[in-house]
Amino acid sequence: MKIHEYQAKQLMAKYGIPVPPGEVASTADEAAEAARRIGGRVVIKAQVHVGGRGKAGGIRLAETPEEARTVASEILGRPLKGLRVDRVLVESALDIDKELYLGIVLDRAARRHAVMVSAVGGVDIEEVARETPEKIAKTWIDPTLGLTNYQVRNLLIDAGFERALWADVSKVLFALYECYTSSDAVLAEINPLVVTKQGSVVAADAKVNIDDNALFRQPELAALREAAEENPLEIEAFKRGLQYVHLGGNIGIIGNGAGLVMATIDEVKREGGSPANFLDIGGGAKADLVANALELVLMDPQVKGVLFNVFGGITRCDEVANGILEAVRRVKVDVPIVVRLTGTNEAEGRAILANTPLIPAETMQEAARKIVELVGRS
Amino acid sequence: MGILVDENTKVVVQGMTGREGEFHSRQMLAFGTKLVAGVTPGKGGSTLLDVPIFDTVREAVRATGANASVIFVPPRFAADAILEAADAGLDPVVCITDGIPVSDMVKVVDYLSRTKTRLIGPNCPGLLAPGVCKMGIMPGNIAVPGPVGVISRSGTLTYEIVADLTRAGLGQTTCIGVGGDQIPGTTFVELLKLFEADPETKAVVLIGEIGGSDEELASEYIRTMSKPVVAFISGRNAPPGKRMGHAGAIISGGTGAPQAKVDALLAAGARVAETTSEIPGLVKEVLGMG
Numbered sequence: 001m002k003i004h005e006y007q008a009k010q011l012m013a014k015y016g017i018p019v020p021p022g023e024v025a026s027t028a029d030e031a032a033e034a035a036r037r038i039g040g041r042v043v044i045k046a047q048v049h050v051g052g053r054g055k056a057g058g059i060r061l062a063e064t065p066e067e068a069r070t071v072a073s074e075i076l077g078r079p080l081k082g083l084r085v086d087r088v089l090v091e092s093a094l095d096i097d098k099e100l101y102l103g104i105v106l107d108r109a110a111r112r113h114a115v116m117v118s119a120v121g122g123v124d125i126e127e128v129a130r131e132t133p134e135k136i137a138k139t140w141i142d143p144t145l146g147l148t149n150y151q152v153r154n155l156l157i158d159a160g161f162e163r164a165l166w167a168d169v170s171k172v173l174f175a176l177y178e179c180y181t182s183s184d185a186v187l188a189e190i191n192p193l194v195v196t197k198q199g200s201v202v203a204a205d206a207k208v209n210i211d212d213n214a215l216f217r218q219p220e221l222a223a224l225r226e227a228a229e230e231n232p233l234e235i236e237a238f239k240r241g242l243q244y245v246h247l248g249g250n251i252g253i254i255g256n257g258a259g260l261v262m263a264t265i266d267e268v269k270r271e272g273g274s275p276a277n278f279l280d281i282g283g284g285a286k287a288d289l290v291a292n293a294l295e296l297v298l299m300d301p302q303v304k305g306v307l308f309n310v311f312g313g314i315t316r317c318d319e320v321a322n323g324i325l326e327a328v329r330r331v332k333v334d335v336p337i338v339v340r341l342t343g344t345n346e347a348e349g350r351a352i353l354a355n356t357p358l359i360p361a362e363t364m365q366e367a368a369r370k371i372v373e374l375v376g377r378s
Numbered sequence: 379m380g381i382l383v384d385e386n387t388k389v390v391v392q393g394m395t396g397r398e399g400e401f402h403s404r405q406m407l408a409f410g411t412k413l414v415a416g417v418t419p420g421k422g423g424s425t426l427l428d429v430p431i432f433d434t435v436r437e438a439v440r441a442t443g444a445n446a447s448v449i450f451v452p453p454r455f456a457a458d459a460i461l462e463a464a465d466a467g468l469d470p471v472v473c474i475t476d477g478i479p480v481s482d483m484v485k486v487v488d489y490l491s492r493t494k495t496r497l498i499g500p501n502c503p504g505l506l507a508p509g510v511c512k513m514g515i516m517p518g519n520i521a522v523p524g525p526v527g528v529i530s531r532s533g534t535l536t537y538e539i540v541a542d543l544t545r546a547g548l549g550q551t552t553c554i555g556v557g558g559d560q561i562p563g564t565t566f567v568e569l570l571k572l573f574e575a576d577p578e579t580k581a582v583v584l585i586g587e588i589g590g591s592d593e594e595l596a597s598e599y600i601r602t603m604s605k606p607v608v609a610f611i612s613g614r615n616a617p618p619g620k621r622m623g624h625a626g627a628i629i630s631g632g633t634g635a636p637q638a639k640v641d642a643l644l645a646a647g648a649r650v651a652e653t654t655s656e657i658p659g660l661v662k663e664v665l666g667m668g
Contacts, residue, residue: 143485214479258623259532262613280623311534313517
């Protein structure tokens with residue numbers, strides 16, 4: 001789960017990481033008031049989950065509260081790289097001397113958490129990793145020992161930090177590690193960590209991603225979910241406990257099992273169609289669950305047809321067919337629905353769907369072809 | 379003989395008395411798995427499906443000689459259950475549970491690296507050796523004995539492909555779902571090595587998906603294998619940065635994109651199916667049956 005910069009900064013501040021004085025605003029007036037309270041020059045930052053906000057015009061300076069109002073009104077309510085900006089962070093602008101990078105991230109291949117430090121901050125760290133990997137110092141954390149003092153010293157030396165910064169930066173790095181582990185994060189990044197002309201270190205930007213699987217033991221972070229989510233249908237899906245990803249096309253896709261649904265999306269795309277969503281109803285296909293899923297998919301006004309792809313393993317296809325029929329009875333449907341059932345008792349399942357408005361298909365490929373024919377290529 | 383399990387595999391089910399645990403224990407018994415014990419703390423001394431239930435894995439092993447485990451316990455207790463099984467020396471341990479925090483798994487795989495236990499999963503369908511043993515939740519009726527090894531990060535997509543293979547007359551040695559999480563206990567490479575050494579396996583079907591670099595790492599090993607590999611990658615149209623159901627199925631920061639996986643597999647000499655329906659044909663081709 002991604003959280004916004006302002007949320008990440010509030011979280012980091014709890015662990016003692018210095019952040020600039022700032023406030024969140026959702027109107028231009030609020031932004032002006034915030035700028036007045038903060039005083040002096042401020043930076044206005046769009047709170048949306050896109051990279052490269054600065055280059056896209058989502059981060060701008062304002063010298064006065066009036067200018068803050070103007071700038072905020074130009075950012076708020078407008079799309080930034082396709083996402084509408086609902087909130088801005090108004091923050092005291094820093095006198096920047098140096099920009100550094102600190103990050104902790106789950107390294108899947110190494111099966112450990114990794115710490116990365118660089119004297120090149122304020123730029124896309126993935127680009128630095130590609131172009132000049134020697135500028136990033138990296139080490140892996142032993143899960144039993146945690147991050148150790150000697151590892152941090154080695155990192156700071158490898159990254160070429162001057163001695164005068166060691167004490168302050170290691171303090172921030174240990175605080176970041178504490179924040180990362182205590183929050184069940186899979187990414188915690190300060191980019192840049194600014195060294196001001198006055199000589200203090202401050203987190204000028206902050207990014208934290210939380211492990212979805214750990215939200216059950218992170219109630220405060222779980223509560224941020226709704227505000228952090230950008231798509232209203234994804235928020236609705238989260239409320240209904242469904243695994244849904246909005247894709248923006250016109251063919252609703254529902255299936256059981258993430259791999260199967262992904263493969264179904266690929267088939268629809270191969271046939272020239274445009275999938276509207278990913279929706280995994282998981283094992284089984286009880287009527288309640290199917291109705292719930294179908295209802296959600298049809299809330300998307302762009303959806304002009306739905307494809308069900310269900311493998312009946314231990315759940316038999318006849319049960320699944322009955323579940324889908326009942327769901328269709330309960331949910332008002334005025335678009336074509338192609339159903340592909342395979343696995344245990346598939347013949348019985350298909351017999352149940354015969355003489356109903358549902359359109360049967362034998363294979364995933366045939367199902368994709370049928371729904372694309374009905375809805376049209378895009 | 380296939381890999382990981384044989385006719386001497388004696389299974390304990392951790393979390394057997396739960397809804398899922400009981401349902402799938404019944405299925406495993408019907409398949410013919412030697413399911414000798416169940417474990418549910420607090421329910422020791424009872425029986426379920428004529429199988430004795432114990433409070434701890436240690437007791438279950440002492441009383442029944444169980445040597446492998448299937449885990450159905452809820453996410454917040456699952457890491458502990460895996461450690462308990464490893465501490466009792468069980469191998470393999472199959473963890474079905476979906477939703478285990480990744481930092482728990484970082485600790486678990488670190489501990490397991492110092493034991494002889496191999497963990498399959500978590501968030502996986504388990505394994506199926508047709509005619510021998512089923513550990514987990516794969517439907518037993520889709521597979522038949524034969525020369526193909528199957529490894530996958532998926533559940534139902536695996537069943538779909540295994541059923542297609544069976545329909546095409548291509549049986550399997552062992553079918554294994556390694557799970558959809560970010561940190562699986564066992565990766566593709568480790569299983570490919572076992573299949574390469576297994577005299578009965580003649581070809582391997584690898585079902586990968588977006589996210590992580592397991593397929594790329596597998597490709598490096600496939601290059602050196604004597605046995606042919608047919609692969610399929612799902613999620614070719616998944617948007618970056620979105621978790622596609624599985625915790626591990628996410629393209630993040632330039633890693634995990636589908637084309638890189640397809641390219642790596644092709645460069646390593648694997649055949650890559652564009653669509654699932656091509657897989658049986660490709661397997662027949664690489665086995666010289668085409």
